[in-house]
Amino acid sequence: MDCKKEDALRRGPWLEEEDERLVKFVTLLGERRWDSLARVSGLKRSGKSCRLRWMNYLNPSLKCGPMSQEEEIIIFQLHALWGNKWSNIARRLPGRTDNQIKNYWRTHLRKKMEAQNYDKIIDWRGNKGEELLHKHKETEIMWTRTKTREHGFDETVKEYKQKNMESDKETNGVICETERFGVMNSPYENRIIDWISKSDANIFEDHSSSSTDNNININVGSWWFQEIMDFEEVSCSLWS
DNA sequence: AATGGCCCCAACCGCCGTTTC
DNA sequence: AGAAACGGCGGTTGGGGCCAT
Structure with missing residues (x-):
């Protein structure tokens, strides 16, 4: 048989x-x-x-050990924005998997959220929020630096554009909902959304016409970045 | 020491979108 | 173009470990 x-x-x-x-x-x-x-x-x-x-x-790139306080707050914040989009949240926490985050949420954070005043934890006016914003900024800069070195400018721009537009446009839609419940929007998200709305489909295009090896002109909607030596500076401009 | 209850998390399941043939 | 295979995702489950009694 x-x-x-x-x-x-x-x-x-x-x-x-x-x-x-x-x-x-x-x-x-x-x-x-x-x-x-x-x-x-x-x-x-x-x-x-x-x-x-x-x-x-x-996978050797996975992070072992318990969640840090910072990671916990990021999960709180992103869950407030995206709901149970575990894989999306995991992308913002290098070394953590969707399963880890999902389990952590269910076993730790959900209870905490119910028990505590949620608004206080995710209020980005607090110092912790600003601290996390800086951390996120550093992560973005490291990402662009590595990518540019590995794949060159054009590929990095393409990937960066896609990476941020997908997740943050989605965020944009949810913010309207969360605001009704008093959940604060982070400065990071505000800036990204503002940036996307200004740039629309023209982000980073048209840089070739008058560019040289070390001097490129980049059109971001109505903004122009000139004499940019390294892609990370474009990324930096988002935060400054 | 035995046991029952609870917690945690690895693993599975089912669905759905994407890719391949 | 369409079917099959594949991959990703969120929800659920079950077993092991810990702790209180």
């Missing part, structure tokens, strides 16, 4: 040797085609299960 393939698949907690094998094959084949990877590796696991194990546990 033929058995269904699924019957042969293992479920439940992963063994150490399974982890080792998975790490080996992900290193070899990359983080994609999980079904093929599962087959080729000989692991009696579904591709989905392999992906999940890697993404949520084995």
Whole structure:
């Protein structure tokens, strides 16, 4: 009698040797085609299960240890804006997974939120909010610096534009809702939204016409950035 | 020491959008 | 163009560990 393939698949907690094998094959084949990877590796696991194990546990870029107070506040703030968009929130917390954040919210923050005065925690007029804004700014600068070095200016601009417009336009829509409940909008979001509305579809376009290697003109809607040596300065201009 | 209740989190499930053939 | 495969996401579950009694 033929058995269904699924019957042969293992479920439940992963063994150490399974982890080792998975790490080996992900290193070899990359983080994609999980079904093929599962087959080729000989692991009696579904591709989905392999992906999940890697993404949520084995990936070396994951951050271990408890959530910091700063991370906690970011989760509070972003959850207020986006709701249960765990993957979106996770993107703003390097090294943390959507699953981690989801679990953390359910076990820690939800109770806290119910117990405490929520508005006080996410009020960006407080010092903590300003501190976090600076942290976020630093993260953005590091990102643009690395990307520019690795992929060049054009690719970085394209990616930056997409990255921020997608998540923050979405944020823009939710803010109207949250404001009704007295939730403060962060200076960061205000600035991004303002920036997007001014720039619309023209962000970073037209820089080639009169640019040189070290001197490029960048059109952001009605604004022009001149003599910009490094892309990070464009990013900086958002915050200053 | 035994046990029951609670908490935490890894893993699973089902759905849906995207990509590939 | 359409079907199948794949990947991502949010919700849920179950088992292990901790703690109070």
